[in-house]
Amino acid sequence: MLCPAHLQADWLSATILGLDGGLALSTVARAATATIHPHVVLSVLTETVSVRCGLGEPVLLDCRFWADPSSPLSAGGFAVEWRYQFRGQGRLVLAYDGKTDRLAPGPLEGAALDFAGLHAAGNASLVLQEAEARHSGTYICAVHLPHLLAQVTVELEVVEPPSLSISPSPLPLAAPGQVLSVRCEASGFTPLPLELSWEFLGADGAPAALGEASLSGHREAWDGTYSQSSLLQLDTSALGRGGGLVCVARHRGGTRRSKVALEVIGFSAPSIQDSMAMVGMALLLYGIITLAFRNITGSDGARPKEKDQ
Template identity: 30%
Template sequence: MIQELLFFCGLLGLGAGSTKDPTAAPPFQTVDIVLDCSYVGEDPRGLQGAFGDLFSKDPATLVLRDISVRDDGSLGEVTDYKVLQENADSSPRIVFEASAPLVSIPHAESLLHADCNREEVNCEISPYDFQQHGKGPCPASWFMGTLRLSSGISIALVLRGPHCSSGPEDKPDAILHPKLRIPVSKKGTVLTTVEFLSSSRSTSLRTHLGGLVTLDCHFALVPSSLLSSLEWRRQHRGSGRRLFRYQAGSTGPTVEPKVRVDLPQLLGNGDASLNLQGVSVADEGTYICLVSTPQHQIQHIIQLQVAEPPKVRVIPAQVSFERDVTTTLTCDIAGYYPLDVSVSWTQKTAEDEAEITLSSTRFSSHRQSQDGTYSITSYLSISSAAVQAPATYSCHVSHVALEEPISVSAYLKAPEKTGSEGLVGGFIATVIFVVVLFIVLRRKRTVKPKSEQLLRASE
């Protein structure tokens, strides 16, 4: 199977160099999408355990036949999938061939290119009947296929298998699958059709407070089937609550505040998405989209997480160096959710090549505000005996709502001139004054004798 996928990816690469009009819409092409799966069914031994029936898990393959996908020029010459003969030593693989002539498979491009894009696909197939499949020699030939991509896309398919026979006299030439005990094709595959499907773009969402978030849920039915009901539920910490319910034939949907489902879109194209306005911490939880027909039911589970980034400030932003004084810097981290937050302090002086992490910090207890967000304060004490100014002290905060940590700094200014430096300056000024005074007095003494000699000569 791995070699087939690598060969298939190579085929996709061969067609990538074709030249096409970049403005034209990509044409559609029908392809077979092949997925490695597991078939999960009841243990044929019928053993009862402490927690109910035991289940067996067998290797399986799901082949979605003739699925229409957009061809952006990378498909190339893709051939149809052919069922391979199993090795005698390998476990028998159950091959399900599923056609979808009346419904469109969502996210077909993502499924087709998953292996080439190194995206993991989890596929499980299990027996299914909304009305409890029958026991005995003729089990119900309905199956549920669940596809989950590592990107978050989830798809659920209700597959209608061949009609089982109640005894060999009904179809004496029918070949029954050794495990499923239902008719198989001449190639030994189980032929099915997609009767009902539902999908979601993401199984997990993260949003900020006060915003608008859309929980994606779509479905498609064959024309012979009708929507019976749509229900959205929320579960959190052991409690559940219904947010929206539409029942076919009712006067109108039952809706909780803050939520909205576009009813025309629901009935027109199967868009069952839930819009949640003004998100709060209380809206966090597990959301279930439950779509039902008179015969079947599919649900999608979406985890909604609230993540609000913190606001950070350092007080004071600038401080002067003073001898024999201990200064405390305060880092205030407020308005974040969820609770987990990481805070650290660093120091950097002119002599440091890199920031130095400090450990002598203190923290307040967590505080929770009315909107559910948290706050905490971190303190850093700076002793003049152990620091060298100028220096920069930074508070670093990491949180799940931040793509990268927030850093806010305080600046420690160099010390002012001390009293000893003033005395030196005063002494120099005094010396200059004395020298100048000495020169002036000396000149006066030189001028006075000359004036006395002139006075005597005149006499």
């Protein structure tokens, strides 16, 4: 196979990453033999090296390219290919031949290119209509000219915090010393891991210590999201008159809380309101007794004076 005359040169390839991780550039340059002045023939750029989004959100993976129109290689047309890699597995997202205007779609539904922008401005950005958990991974944007290739990579992370539910809800009335089984279910989150814990706030707002809860394993749903549950054996003997029971989920997508009220009936110790009422009643009784005593004392002191007269 004969090599085209234009390829008889020194070829240089370079990849440049921005200091803040927000830009990546890949270039292919040609330098005439025995010269030190390379000339860029093809360059590919992205300003979204790392993208983070939530479930169901539209996603734009930026990729733009420039090809030297004066190069004979540009006359042969260009091709764009997006590929996806995750956990060692790779697959084609889509491929487009700009010379024949043919698109080869991959198995990833909802992936598209802006073909008008692709030909007019070299905009090869990939658009995902709705982000799913399975879309997280590494995306490779590769641009081909005849005999040349330049590519950049984009990391996409789909992050969704969990939805929480506590059962039973509402909690039943409890007696002092009774043990309640309470479950907190976290669902619809991605990625792993997740931290589940319990908090208890007394009637006065003070936190109280709780025993250890048992944690289930992760379960993966059909859409690639995960669920996990925590089971708490709640001993009410040290919880006073009750308060609020809170399930706390800490995740990369944020912290979520779900709260239910707990009421302990038949608790012997008086509340603050009860104590204040008892003090008020005692003062009232003291005042009545004091007034009655003074009246009695005054009546007894007046009788001897009448006898003396």
